[in-house]
Amino acid sequence: MKLKKTHPLLIASSALVxxxxxxxxxxxxxxxxxxxxxxxxxxxxxxxxxNADLTNKINTLQQQISQLRGSIETANHQLRLxxxxxEQAADSDVPPSPQVGDPNEQQSYDDALDLxxxxxxxxxxxALNRFAQQYPNSPLAPSARFYEGSSxxxxxxxxxxxxxxxxxxxxxxxxxxxxxxxxxxxxxxxxLNNIAGAKTTLQRVVNEYPNTPAADTAKNRLELxx
Numbered sequence: 182m183k184l185k186k187t188h189p190l191l192i193a194s195s196a197l198v199x200x201x202x203x204x205x206x207x208x209x210x211x212x213x214x215x216x217x218x219x220x221x222x223x224x225x226x227x228x229x230x231x232n233a234d235l236t237n238k239i240n241t242l243q244q245q246i247s248q249l250r251g252s253i254e255t256a257n258h259q260l261r262l263x264x265x266x267x268e269q270a271a272d273s274d275v276p277p278s279p280q281v282g283d284p285n286e287q288q289s290y291d292d293a294l295d296l297x298x299x300x301x302x303x304x305x306x307x308a309l310n311r312f313a314q315q316y317p318n319s320p321l322a323p324s325a326r327f328y329e330g331s332s333x334x335x336x337x338x339x340x341x342x343x344x345x346x347x348x349x350x351x352x353x354x355x356x357x358x359x360x361x362x363x364x365x366x367x368x369x370x371x372x373l374n375n376i377a378g379a380k381t382t383l384q385r386v387v388n389e390y391p392n393t394p395a396a397d398t399a400k401n402r403l404e405l406x407x
Contacts, residue, residue, distance in 0.1 A: 290321045297328050306332035306341075323353040327362050339369035360386050360395035367402065380406055 280287060293308035309329035313322050330346035333339075346362040353359060363386045370379035386399035 286316050286319055286321070289315065290319075290325060293325065294328060297332055300335075302332040302336040305329070306336065306338075310345075323349060323356040324358060326353075327356075327358040330362060331365055334365050334369055337372075339372045342366070342369045354389075360390035360393050363390075364395055364398060367399070376406070 289312050293305060293312050296302075296305035296308055306329050309325045309332065312319075313325045313329065316322060319325075326345060326349035330342045330349060333342035333345060343366050346366050349356075350359045350362050350366075363382050367379040367382040367386075370376075370382060380403065383399040383403050386393075387396050387403070390396050
């Protein structure tokens with residue numbers, strides 16, 4: 182039995198077909214690889230852009246915090262100057278003490294407030310708290326609570342200031358110092374880096390105490406966050 186000879190042309194054609202198939206498969210693999218590389222590059226660019234946006238937002242927020250702290254420091258400086266010179270400073274100086282009929286009650290309040298005026302904030306907060314507990318129904322109690330919270334703020338007890346002044350505003354929402362108490366709360370929240378809380382508190386001043394100097398101050402401070 183004779184074996185049939187394979188024609189050389191058939192062999193060459195088969196080799197060419199196999200070679201083309203292999204090249205075609207490689208072309209598909211190369212195209213997939215190129216697509217994967219392009220996708221990765223696109224994702225990398227998007228990640229870099231997101232990181233840049235986040236960095237810009239952080240920098241902007243830090244600038245806003247710095248500006249607001251500067252505003253608070255300026256107000257505190259004006260208060261110290263007013264206390265030293267004895268001059269009246271709008272929205273920052275301590276007004277004359279209200280008068281009540283009980284001389285012991287009056288003396289206790291005046292002594293505590295004098296500590297605040299002198300800058301002895303730790304002693305002032307203790308004395309004012311003692312007065313408010315001893316005379317809870319006194320017409321001077323809201324004022325005592327306000328200056329107690331302000332003393333805690335000045336002494337960098339920001340959490341204590343917030344807690345005390347929030348209780349004061351809740352108990353005496355119509356007191357003339359309630360709006361100013363909210364301003365001090367907002368200042369404490371800024372110091373604790375609670376910017377969202379500070380903005381909410383400042384907006385509350387604007388909404389609940391419109392047409393007051395405190396509302397004007399709150400609006401100005403809200404502008405620092407924009």
